[in-house]
Amino acid sequence: MNVLGIESSCDETGVALVTSDGTSVPRLLAHALHSQIDMHQAYGGVVPELASRDHIRRVLPLTRQVMAKAGLGLDAVDLVAFTRGPGLAGALLVGAGVACALAAALDKPTLGVHHLEGHLLSPFLSADPPEFPFVALLVSGGHTQLMHVAGVGDYEMLGETIDDAAGEAFDKSAKLLGLGYPGGPALSRMAAYGDPTAFALPRPLLHNGNLDFSFAGLKTAVLTQVRKLGSNVxxxxRANLAASTQAAIVEVLVKKSMRALKEAGAQRLVVAGGVGANSELRAQLNAxxxxxxxxxxxPELDLCTDNGAMIAMAAAMRLQSGRATPSRDYAFDVRPRWPLQSND
Structure with missing residues (x-):
């Protein structure tokens, strides 16, 4: 079965083709991605209306590109999967609408996929895929969660953020430091030249005994330091404060992840989401x-951000495990707010 996946939840348009024989791990045939970073930089963040309009421009050319890379025609597609949520409502509607229209034209079924499940299963696209069960650390722009994953669709929440996610802490701290959008990568680049012990920043909820996260207090502490340094810093x-900020975020993520592994009695950790590309986080987790x-x-570094490959993979794995039923209804809806545990 060949699954075409379309991702359009925020500021990346992704399309991919995955093939599955029904027994082994599905295999990526081709994928293409367009990032809207350059467009949103002028505004310092994502503008939802602009994001939606750009998805409309990009999704069909990317689909043609993917099919050409795979050396296949659209008639080889057996299922069209799309991100149903969570995400920006208008952006989600673009992907869902195109997916259902394309599927109807091809007389093929569709399947709506949970965006976070896509991230969760994206390491199965790598050269070293995991095995179930495992503990997953989901760290993206808007989510920081620890989950015990027994199998596809079998997820138990162990801990989650109660305010700002790790990605938001990176981005907001970067903005306070006068760095560009997207802030997380910019802060990490500057941190490479700084001293991570220069500023004593808090590690919120690190010793509270549970697996929840809170990064809002860290952002406030960074703001306080920026004000102390003044305009002529x-x-x-700036590099020292960037390094200290990154050190605080990474320490919390690493120690909570290791605690989750111990409490769950698990022998495997999966890290997914955009923040999972952070080199300091990877180095400390590896150690x-x-x-x-x-x-x-x-996941492979080019599959850490939002992409169509993770959506196609999640759809293929759900079908393979019997956890999903494709539809030929073509009457779609989207779920901008959609807890992963309620994924149906």
Missing amino acids: CEQD ACQKARVRVHY
Whole structure:
């Protein structure tokens, strides 16, 4: 079965083709991605209306590109999957509408996919795919969650953010430091030249005994330091504050992840989402997991951000596990707010 996946939940338009024989791990045939970063930089963040309009422009050319890369025609598509939620409502509607229209034209079924499940299963696209069960650390722009994953669709929440997610902490701190959009990568680049011990920043909820996260207090602490440094702050102080901010976020993520592995009795950790591409986070998780003698798995770096491959993979794995029923109704809806545990 060949599954075409369309992702349009926020500021990336992604299309991919995955093939599945029904027994082994589905295989990626081709994918293409367009990022809207350049368009949104002028506004310092994502403008939903502009994002939706750009998805409309990009999705069909990307689909043609993917099919050409795979060396197949649209008649080879057996199922069209799309991101149903969560995300920006207008952006989601573009992907859902195109997917259902295309499927109707091809007389093929459709399947709406949970965006976070796509991230959760994206490491199965890598050269070193995980095995069930595992603990998953989902760290994206708007989500920070720890979950125990027994199988496809079998997810238990272990802990989640109660305010700002890790990605938001990176982005908001970067903005306070006067860095560009997207802030997370910019802050990480500057942190490479700084001293992570220069500023004593808080590690919220690190010692509270549970697996929840809170990064709003860290953002406030960064704001306080920025005000203390004043408008004539030197580049080294900015780099030091960036490094200290990254160190605080990474320490919380690593220690909570290791605690989750211990409490769940799991031997595998999966890290997914855009923040999972952070090199310092990967280095510290690798070291901690090696010390604890557990395996850690990541998506390939080019599949950490939102992409169509993870949507096609999640759809194929749901079908393969009997957890989903494709539809030929073509009357679609989207769910901008959609808890992963209620995925149906």
